[in-house]
Amino acid sequence: MLELRDVSLSFAAKTVLDGISLQVASGETVALLGPSGEGKSSLLAVVAGLLSPQRGQVWLGGRDISALPPEARQLAMMFQQHALFPHLDAAANVAFGLEQRGMARAEARRRACAALDGVGLAGRATAACHQLSGGEQQRVALARALIVAPALVLLDEPFSSLDTHLKQQLMDDLQQRLAALAVPALLVTHDRHEAFALADRVAILQGGRVLQSGSPAEVLQAPASAWVARFLGFDNVRPRYAIPPAAFVLGAGQPLRAVLQVEPRVEGCRVVVAGDDGDWVLSLSARELAGLPYPRRGGQLAVGLDAGALLHWA
Template sequence: MLRLDGVTVRFGARVAVDAVSLDVADHEIVCVLGPSGSGKSTLLRAVAGLQPVDAGRVLLDGADQAGVPVHRRGLGLMFQDHQLFPQRDVGGNVAFGLRMRGVSRKEQAARVAELLDLVGLPGAERRAVAALSGGEQQRVALARALAPSPRLLMLDEPLGQLDRGLRERLVVELRHLFGRLGTTVLAVTHDQGEAFALADRVVVMRDGRIAQSGTPLEVWRRPASEFVARFLGFDNVVEATVSGEAADTVWGKVPVPAGSPQGGRQVLVRPAGVRLGDPADGLRCTVEARTFRGHHVAVRLRPDAGPPLEAECALRDAPDEGAVVGVTFTSDEVVVLS
């Protein structure tokens, strides 16, 4: 349904999007993830027609969109600040795109009522926008974007202004809603949790290029590079020499999965693969800090040699700060990076 073919966008001498090629299938939810300045929002604007493309092509259903204005691309757009019309009530906001298309008042009313019910705001047509909470405004903006039945819905940090608890609830609702409607979605966000909960496929960008693309499970389980691993919050990355099913590192021998790439590499050890035990066994470390993370405790360790390590364990098993422990590693939580 959407194909980007070598799309490049420049701002003077700076290349914001660098020869990006990407396909999005019908009914697929794709989240583009990356730090600030990675080019993800510029990529979204290029697809929408809000940003001219310096090279490459944007194709929708096989048709090149060069020269096609925003309002003729059949897209739904939703931005972080929602951009609702304060002078219009909820119904007036949701019906805006329908009015622009000349839909009759009766059909507008029916579609608005249907969508407000879908997004959890039944009967809210006459409510003032200013009287809505942030989460309610987000729902109205979503209903407005969906009203004209766009062939592609585009979201730019749609939940960025909401508190974490509300974001976590809404992202589950959004995935369920898009599944019911069969909506094709291209979203950009810097929030890993939001992307992994919403997407069928995650695309990680760095410096205007795609660093990795795959299902949430594939990207989480097997980051393609040190950049992707660290962006996802994994800091236990060291240089290594891999031989067979072991890696020689500054932390000593670390077991690696069978079939891992051999030779000079980098090794990622996820915190769940760092096991704490008796100081006489394994790598000797001192506990520097403990951080409560809800369902587990993150433990920062200082080895006698090498960079710090992060482990995670249950609250009841967390050692005290200043304690000395022995560390061993489990191969199923180790990734040899390419």
């Protein structure tokens, strides 16, 4: 288990981390989720030993590792920039950590080639870094990070430079390998879709504090504040509640609302109507539209609200 205890960090007069306490169980992936500049990467750097907090401790496997240098923490890191050694071929990059731990070069290279096969890079062991595509470089980085059987995996925006299809493929690969390792994993991302797809639990950061922690389903079903709701992508957020899509009731018997805006989309359309508490934004699927007159700007749409489905916070 990874455990952060009251971690605080400041640069000059700026508080970057403000008393963060967090646990990540063995075999669990937790995403640090939030906009840029809210302390996510700084917290990852503290866990890695690259930054020293003014207060707090980092525990791993029941041991206080706060004073240990990065190389003694038995962790692996993946970065957005891949951080491959440009003078080494793919297999040598993957074998580097094993050789640093004293393994014979021939055996380390044999294991590295097998690891490359496992991430879909069979036959690319001798390729130079500049000969690898971005996706291939990321796969090399993944193999290099996991081959050393780390006690902890740290991921800093590892997929942000990849296209959607390749990102999903690599996330699937990573999920399988993390499950096999059964070690804690901490992911830094500003992409909620990436966090929800990869993580068992998310911790939402703002101003160096954890505003909310829970499974993706838990935070979506009960955001802790208006700020969290907006960050998670809710369209209809009020000071004390949010209106989830399921709260809208369409069709016969509902009040007629003035249609203010219509934006056609491949899967349906986005409609803005005049609601009871301000404008309401509805994302209507093609299936929902099939049973309604197609909305037109300046026209009307029958829309009611199920008050019992609203998401309230204190």
